[in-house]
Each structure stands twice: as C-alpha cells, then as structure tokens.
Amino acid sequence: MxxxxxxxxxxxxxxxxxxxxxxxxxxxxxxxxxxxxxxxxxxxxxxxxxxxxxxxxxxxxxxxxxxxxxxxxxxxxxxxxxxxxxxxxxxxxxxxxxxxxxxxxxxxxxxxxxxxxxxxxxxxxxxxxxxxxxxxxxxxxxxxxxxxxxxxxxxxxxxxxxxxxxxxxxxxxYSGRCLLSNYMTGRDANRGECAQPCRYKYSLMEEKRPGEYFPVYEDEKGTYIMNxxxxxxxxxxxxxxxxxxxxxxxxxxxxxxxxxxxxxxxxxxxxxxxxxxxxxxxxxxxxxxxxxxxxxxxxxTGFYFGEKNRQIYETSSYIRGYDIVGIVKEYKDGTAVIEQRNKVCEGDQVEVMRAKGDNLKVTLKNMMDSEGNKIEAAPSAQMIFTINTDEKLEKDDMLIKNKEEK
Structure with a gap:
C-alpha cells in the first residue's frame, strides 16, 4: 500500500x-x-x-x-x-x-x-x-x-x-460541465464564473397563467430540485x-x-x-x-458506493456551527497576540484548534487593543488585540467559537 x-x-x-x-x-x-x-x-x-x-x-x-x-x-x-x-x-x-x-x-x-x-x-x-x-x-x-x-x-x-x-x-x-449559469446569468461555469443557479429555489409557471407560480415538490420535501x-x-x-x-x-x-x-x-x-x-x-x-x-x-458519499439520493431538497443553506474568530500571531509570558477574523467579546469561551492534538478551551480575559487600551470586544476585521491566558498558545493556532455559546 x-x-x-x-x-x-x-x-x-x-x-x-x-x-x-x-x-x-x-x-x-x-x-x-x-x-x-x-x-x-x-x-x-x-x-x-x-x-x-x-x-x-x-x-x-x-x-x-x-x-x-x-x-x-x-x-x-x-x-x-x-x-x-x-x-x-x-x-x-x-x-x-x-x-x-x-x-x-x-x-x-x-x-x-x-x-x-x-x-x-x-x-x-x-x-x-x-x-x-x-x-x-x-x-x-x-x-x-x-x-x-x-x-x-x-x-x-x-x-x-x-x-x-x-x-x-x-x-x-456531469463532472461540473454545466451551461445553466451561462444561460441564466451570462457567467460561464466552464470558464470559471459559475453563479451556482442550481442552488436557486424554483417554482413552476403555466404559460397561460403568467405570474401565477406553483411550487415544485420532490418527494414532498421541498423545491431545491438540483441542490x-x-x-x-x-x-x-x-x-x-x-x-x-x-x-x-x-x-x-x-x-x-x-x-x-x-x-x-x-x-x-x-x-x-x-x-x-x-x-x-x-x-x-x-x-x-x-x-x-x-x-x-x-x-x-457521492457515487463511491453506488447509492441513490445524492440531492438534498429541503434547503440550499449551509449548516454552520462554528466561526473562526482569530488567529494567534504570538504568545509570550501568558499574553497572546490575536488577529481578529469575526467579532469576539471579553469573557467569550473559544476553542483553540491546532494542527496536532485535540482542541482546548480558553476564556478570553483582559482583552486589549494594539495600543494597550482595555476593550470589551474586537469588532473590526483583522484588528490586533491581546488576551491573557495560562494556556500556552502557539503561533497560527486558530480560535473558533460555537455560534450558540456566549
């Protein structure tokens, strides 16, 4: 092997x-x-x-x-x-x-x-x-x-x-060779510009009843028939x-x-x-x-095992449980320097994800901006801020946060 x-x-x-x-x-x-x-x-x-x-x-x-x-x-x-x-x-x-x-x-x-x-x-x-x-x-x-x-x-x-x-x-x-985007939006999927119209929600309209839309059902689960x-x-x-x-x-x-x-x-x-x-x-x-x-x-599992039902009809939305909130740029003597990716606040509990090992949890304490001023939140994209933590963080560690947790 x-x-x-x-x-x-x-x-x-x-x-x-x-x-x-x-x-x-x-x-x-x-x-x-x-x-x-x-x-x-x-x-x-x-x-x-x-x-x-x-x-x-x-x-x-x-x-x-x-x-x-x-x-x-x-x-x-x-x-x-x-x-x-x-x-x-x-x-x-x-x-x-x-x-x-x-x-x-x-x-x-x-x-x-x-x-x-x-x-x-x-x-x-x-x-x-x-x-x-x-x-x-x-x-x-x-x-x-x-x-x-x-x-x-x-x-x-x-x-x-x-x-x-x-x-x-x-x-x-089939293998991504699609004309739907080109036809509907003028953006050619085969030249790198797919608008993903297969993710759109579709209804049925009878030609003699313009403006009267009927939902398209697939197994009574929804209308995302190409999703x-x-x-x-x-x-x-x-x-x-x-x-x-x-x-x-x-x-x-x-x-x-x-x-x-x-x-x-x-x-x-x-x-x-x-x-x-x-x-x-x-x-x-x-x-x-x-x-x-x-x-x-x-x-x-796609086509690998010859299974059916590769489509999902009820929604085109993503399931999204966590957001990245920051990346560790430096750690020294209990202070971590973080580059923000999504808004995060003082007292938030985040998980630290690194290349090797299980995730660990850290509570954000004593947040300060790059000038050393105390802050309650880091709301600005890619702003630099610091936190205090006894956990020894490493450069490039990724801080992620459960969207449902405070």
Missing part, C-alpha cells in the same frame, strides 16, 4: 499556509489565468512565488490549475504564462483542454501534467490515452464508484497516478486506499481558512492513523466533529 497524498485547496496565500501548517501534503490553487475559480483570490506571480517557497521549504507541493475550456481569446499569452509557472517551480499544472496540454508539452516539456476532473475521465482506456499524451496524473471524474476506480488502477501503468475528490461541494452536472449534498469520505479511508488512489482531494478554494484547517486536520489524522496500524485501525468520531464544525451541507 502506498500512503495517499492529502491535497488541499488554497484560495489565497493565507489559506495555502493554513493548509500546509495543518498537514496537507500538497495544495492546488489558481494563478492569474485560465482557472475555474475566477472569483477566488487567485495568486499573482509574486504571491505564487512566496507560496511555492513556503511549501517547498516544508517538503510539500504546489499544483496550479489551468482547467478552463478556453476560447480563442483565452489562449493569448498562454506560452508566456506556462514559462512563468515553470520558472516559479510549481510542481504540476492541472489541465483539461488538449490545446493547453499540447502547448505545455511544447514550451515546458518538463512541467508535470495532471488531467483535470473537467476532462471526464471515467475509464482506463481514456486514462491510457492521456498517459500517452504525457499526463502524469488523472483527476478522476466524481461519477465513478470505488469498484470502477479499482478496475482502472489494475489496467494502467504503476507510474500513472490517480487523484479523487473525497470531500466538499458536489456539482449537479447537491456535500461529499464526505472521512469514514472510508481504508476503502479509498484499497482502491489505489494516489491523492485524496479536498474541494473548496472559495472556502475559509477555518474550513481548510478543519478538513485537512481531520483527513491528515485519519490517514496517518490508518497507516500507523492498518490492521487495528478504527474510525475516530472526533474527525467527524471537526467536519461538522465548519460551514457545510448535509454529507453524503
């Missing part, structure tokens, strides 16, 4: 560092061009350079997405951009379009290629085709079962890697490993640093625990607790 990589999303430089700090083996991110998250805080070349250096200095990897389906005008400057990425020493690019693959092989032949899930690879013959085009890794389509993945693994060369999504939002359309659940495979690490998956991919470049930290921590601990003792491995319920703290929809 080969230990699979834990691959995390990095929507910006802070999230990249969070993912690395909490145990990700690699991150994937969007650069300045040709990625499918046009509205993420995508990386400039300077930020990418810093991110690559941060990851490489800790033995981790960085993959850059170039996974749009480009129109002619999108190809302008492609060669120069590929050369820039190669010079920045990114570890691989994630691609879906044959034209981009061909260009990459011409201008940066030593840059590793990973085939995006957008390419809809669902069989071993297709995997072999891409392997012959120089692709090192296949990011499998989400529509595959574990049994199908096992069959692909058996029929492809050992050095062709398989990557699969194990956690995060699922798309109602997918979130994928979660944390309980099935042994099955994922047995299928021969090289990389366990977490979705969510648009999500928060808290989301990234919680999910990476859970999957890091689960994978490590399994490989420490495969025969005696047991699922730890605390890993699911990490995953239910964050903003999420109801969880499901």
């Amino acid at each position: 080969n230990k699979p990589e834990v691959l995390a999303p990095a929507g910006n430089l802070e999230k990249l560092k969070t993912a690395i700090n909490f145990g990700a083996d690699a991150v994937y991110l969007g650069g300045s061009k040709l990625n499918l998250r046009a509205f993420a805080d995508n990386f400039s070349n300077a930020e990418l350079s810093e991110g690559v250096e941060y990851a490489h200095s800790r033995g981790r990897k960085v993959y850059v997405t170039l996974n749009v389906f480009p129109h002619n005008e999108d190809l302008e400057g492609l060669e120069e951009y590929l050369i820039d990425l190669y010079s920045l020493k990114v570890d691989a690019i994630i691609v879906s379009d044959p034209g981009i693959i061909m260009t990459a092989r011409e201008v940066v032949p030593n840059l590793e290629l990973h085939l995006s899930t957008q390419a809809n690879n669902v069989n071993w013959k297709s995997a072999m085709f891409w392997y012959k085009q120089g692709v090192k890794r296949i990011v499998l389509a989400r529509e595959l079962s574990l049994e199908e993945i096992k069959e692909i693994r058996k029929r492809i060369p050992e050095d062709l890697e398989l990557e699969a999504f194990v956690h995060g939002s699922m798309c109602m359309s 997918s659940k979130d994928l979660c495979m944390i309980e099935y690490i042994p099955e994922l490993v047995a299928a021969g998956i090289t990389s366990l991919k977490i979705e969510g470049r648009m999500k928060s640093s808290f989301y990234v930290a919680s999910i990476v921590k859970a999957y890091r601990e689960a994978v490590d625990s399994y490989f420490e003792n495969p025969a005696g491995y047991k699922f730890n319920p605390k890993w699911m607790e990490y995953l239910t703290m964050i903003s999420h929809r109801n969880y499901h």
